[in-house]
Amino acid sequence: MTVEVNRARALSDVPHGFLGRRGGVSTGLYAGLNVGTGSDDDPAIIAENRRLAAETVLPGAILLNPYQVHSADCFTVAAPWDASLRPHADAVVTARPGIALGILTADCAPVLLADPQAGVVGAAHAGWKGALGGVTDATLLAMEALGARRDRIRAAIGPCVARASYEVDAAFQRRFEADDPANERFFASGRDGHAQFDLEAYVAHRLAAAGVRTVEAMGLDTYADEDRFYSFRRATHRGEPGYGRQISIIGLPI
Structure with a gap:
């Protein structure tokens, strides 16, 4: 099966x-393009899925993704890193051609950003903790440090859990209202x-x-569309022993 790619109009260039x-x-529980190295899927199969993903989006590029920890931290990529030395961060930016920035998700919101005129791109993993903590703000600052201009940066929000699928308790809601009523x-x-929380809109x-x-908010619900997306929340509700992760990628041509 051909790798399915969802592309944003805002980032068409x-x-x-x-x-x-x-x-x-991948087969079985992880059937499809599972790139989650934290899953129990076969590492060789995960590596092949990662290769397929990178070649589909930016052939010949080096795919790099950080060790995501639900933080608001952003790492600037100046050169490829050793796989065992991945930075602990939830966003990455670069101005170097030939590097494909990757973010893994399974309900959290992947955000891809670009200022094509400056030749700067970024990718952020915005779960509720990172979103509330300011991971997108940190990404914008890091892109500006590389020469991007905020008024030129374009962003797209990819597949994530939608409001209809994201039930939260009152304490969760109070955290957000304490930050801003x-x-x-x-x-x-x-x-x-x-309550039902709209992560994408936030x-x-x-x-x-x-x-x-x-x-651009793409309106793709990971929880509801099982055929197309992995979902941590869906797997948890079903009592499944594991779940896959999908990847969002952006880079500058070689």
Whole structure:
């Protein structure tokens, strides 16, 4: 099966792709394009899926993804790193051609960013902790340090858990409202003592509030679309022993 790539109109002039599970070589529980090295999938199969992903988006490039820890930290990539020395961060930026920046997700929001005029790209993993902590703000600052301009940066938010699929408790909602009372608008009423959180809309808001003029939310729900995407939340609700991860990639042509 051909690797399925979801591309954003906002980034049409930059090599990029939000990939799902279609087109990989994993089987069984991880069937598809599982790139999660933290899963129990066969490491050789994961490596082949990573190769397929990179070659689909930016042939010949070196695929690099950080060791994600749900932080607001961003790492600037000046040169390829050894796989055993991956930086602990949840966003990466680069101005070096031939490097494909990758972010792994399984419900969190992948964000790809670019200032093509400056030749600077970035990728961020925005789970609720990182989003609230400012991972997208850190990414913008790192891109500016490489010569990007905030008013030229364009961003796209890929497949993530949608509001209809993301039930949270009252304590979760209070965290966001304590940061900004206006965050109440990202929560819809749910069952007693719970609400439905719109992660995608919140991340889009953070980007726009930071001065990004073009923000594309792709509206792809990882939880609801099992055929196309992996989902940690779906796997947990079903009591499954593991789950795959998809990858989102952006880079500068070689």
